Amino acid sequence: MTMSRALWWIAGLLSLFGGCRDAVGDEVADLILHHGKVVTVDRDFSVRQALAVKGGRLLRVGDDDDVLKLQGPGTVLVDLGGRMVLPGLIDSHTHPTDASMTEFDHPIPEMETIGDVLDYIRARAVALGPDKWVVVRQVFITRLKERRYPTREELDRVAPANPVLFATGPDASLNSAALKLSGIDKDFRPEGPGKVEIDPATGAPTGILRNLTRYVKATPSERAPSELDRDKRLVELFADYNSVGITAVIDRDADAQAVERYGRLHEAGALSIRMGVSHGVTNLGPIDEILAEIRRVAAHPLRRGGPMLRIVGVKLYLDGGMLTGSAFMREPWGVSKIYSIDDPTYKGVLFIPRERLVPMVRAAVESGLQFTAHSVGDGAVHALLDAYEEVDKQTPVGPTRPCITHSNFMSREAIEKASRLGVAVDVQPAWLYLDTPTLSAHFGNDRLRFFQPLRSLFAAGVVVGGGSDHMQKIGSLRSINPYNPFLGMWVAVSRRAKGYEGRLHPEEALTREQAIRLYTINNAKLLFLEDKIGSLEAGKRADFTVIDRDLLACPEAEIRATRVLSTYLDGKRIFDRSE
Structure with a gap:
């Protein structure tokens, strides 16, 4: 053997032995959870006994004997005692910055009846004093026992000295003082879509506005939070997300201030949630300015963000809502006392015509952004899918994972087209849970055949994600809408709803x-x-949660009662129920 070859051989051995020594060192886990039921959610949905973590990543997932071999002197051992472990749970649709501030000034009780609403307004009027605005937002009439708005007369009675706004998105009910301050009388004529309901006997406004809340001149009556207050409340909300096993969310309509706040918290090490951002973009104004805004979002540094914070795409609003009777449907809504619809040809409201929607989608796809739009009615869902299909003719949309947000009312054709184009769906089972009684009363069972058709979506290979549309309050079951993922799972499996007998189209239930x-x-x-x-x-981030029951075997009714015992992010425990 020549000297050069001998040196090469010795160097190779040293490298090999050094590599083996390093590999052995690397194979010592920081943390091991064992004697449990680890639901991997891998391709085969394997269920194992244990997992090992090192450096914030999963080192090994397998049987107890195999994983416990990775124990070293400093390894932290957690005996699961048969408990189940799930991957960290993810909510596809939240509004954290607004939701966290809802009760900053004062607690807001749950309101299930008109009486509850009036009691709250009366109490606020007393607390604020005369002339101050009393504002109630997002207490949807479809979720009230009476299924109607409080009348102007009722609002006048409980708050005679205060202007009152009861708003559900673009629709609202006002008392006499609020109407006067907003300049809304029998001669008022709005610009653009919208309607002031008129009392046929007197010709005066009833107080109910349709798609006209933008004209209400309400001024804040609550104390103003500081930036530190906003940060603290957001951190408190994220901790509550962690308490129900959530380790990642998507903000489905973040503005620039929200993105900046997330970035500041991330830099301070205060994020306990992975944040994906759908940056809000207006659908109003010159189309060139809207397209320029979409491209500015694509150029934002957080487009290249890491796994803790990143912008994934843009969000717009395509139609109204099913809770206010303004979702855009393929067939007329039908005359309705619940929704105050008296036009038998009314189909709802579509905010973006095709000639504007297609270039918006194209700008997002060409910029590599995920495009999504609030699309509740089947008419809006079809309109968005048609726009994706048009853009796809020149630029494949699939790689950007285009999305339909809400997509409550669908059709068999819509499911097939979404599958073919690679369009994902962002669905909120809590809406089925809370709104089925009213929807069933209005539409009937047959027209709800493809309401949240989850099983059909899975069968077609559509990527469908579960979310909450969390809008207000901290508290997974008291929030509007509830963000407890186990409630969402139970609804998806059972197709049962609050105050509704039986199951809504059980053929669409998930396993x-x-x-x-x-x-x-x-x-x-x-x-x-x-x-x-x-x-x-192995190799993935160590995000997981330990729960108190076997979700795969417990009685169906118990799924919603699941409690999280601990939650881990990057292998660090961020929630522990024993603490």
């Missing part, structure tokens, strides 16, 4: 495995992070 995927790997795909989170596989 338990599918319901878990709905809040894990599927949402990871909506975040473009399925290679890092969403399942428990």
Whole structure:
């Protein structure tokens, strides 16, 4: 053997032995959870006994004997005692900055009847004093026992010295003082879509406005929060997300201030939630300015953000809502006392015509952004899918994972087109839970055949993610809408609703495995992070939660009662129920 070859051989051996020594060192876990039921949510939905973590990542997932071999002197051992472990849960649709501030000034009680609403308004009027605005937002009439707005006369009676606004998005009910201050009388004529309801006997406004809340001149009556207050409340909300196993969310309409706040918290090490952002973009104004705004979002540094904070795309509003009777439908809504619809040809409201929608979608796709739009009615869903199809003729839309937000009313054709184009769907089971009684009373069972058709979407290979549309309050079950993912899973599996007998089209119920995927790997795909989170596989981030029951075997009714015992992000425990 020549000297040069001998040196090469010795160097190779040293390298090999050094590599082996390093590999052995690397194979010592920081943390091991064992003697449990670890639901991996991998391709085969494997269920293992243990997992090992090192450096914030999953080192190994497998049987107890195999994983416990990675124990070293400093390894922290957690005996699960048979408990189940799930990947960190993900919510595909939240509004954290607004939701966290809802009760900053004072607690807001749950309101289920007109009486509850009036009692709250009376109490606020007393607390604020005369002439101050009393404002109630997002207490939807479809969720009130009476299924109607409080009347002007009722509002006048409980708050005679205060202007009152009871708003549900673009629709509202006002008392006499609020109408006067807003300049809304029998001669008022709005610009653009909208309607002032008129009393046929007197010709005066009834107080109910349709798609006209923008004209109400309400001024804040509550104390103003500081930036520190906003940060603290947001951190408090994220901690509550963690308490129900949530380790990642998507803000589905973040403005520039929200993005800046998330960035500041991230830099301070105060984020306990992975944040994906759908940056809000207006649909109003010159189309060139809207397209320029979409491209500015694409150029934002957080488009290249890491797994803790990143912008994934843009969000617009395509139609109205089913809670206010303004979602855009393919067929007329029908005359309705609940929704105050007296036009038998009325189909709802579509905010973006095709000639504007297509270039918006094209700008997002060409910029590599995920485009999504609030699309509740089947008319809006079809309009958005048609726009995706038009853009796809020149530029494939699939790689950007275009999305339909809400997509409550669908059709078999819409499901097939979404599958073919690679369009994802962002659905909120809590809406089925809370709104089925009113929807059923109005539309009837047959027309709800493709309301949240979850099983059909899964069968067609559509990536469908589960979310909450959390808008107000901290508290997973008291919030509007509830963000407890186990409630969402139960609804998806049972198709049962509050105050509704039976199951709404049980043929669209998910299996338990599918319901878990709905809040894990599927949402990871909506975040473009399925290679890092969403399942428990070696090499992925160590995000997981330990729960108090076996979701795959417990009685169906108990799914919604599941309690989280601990939650981990990057292998660090961020929630522990024993603390």
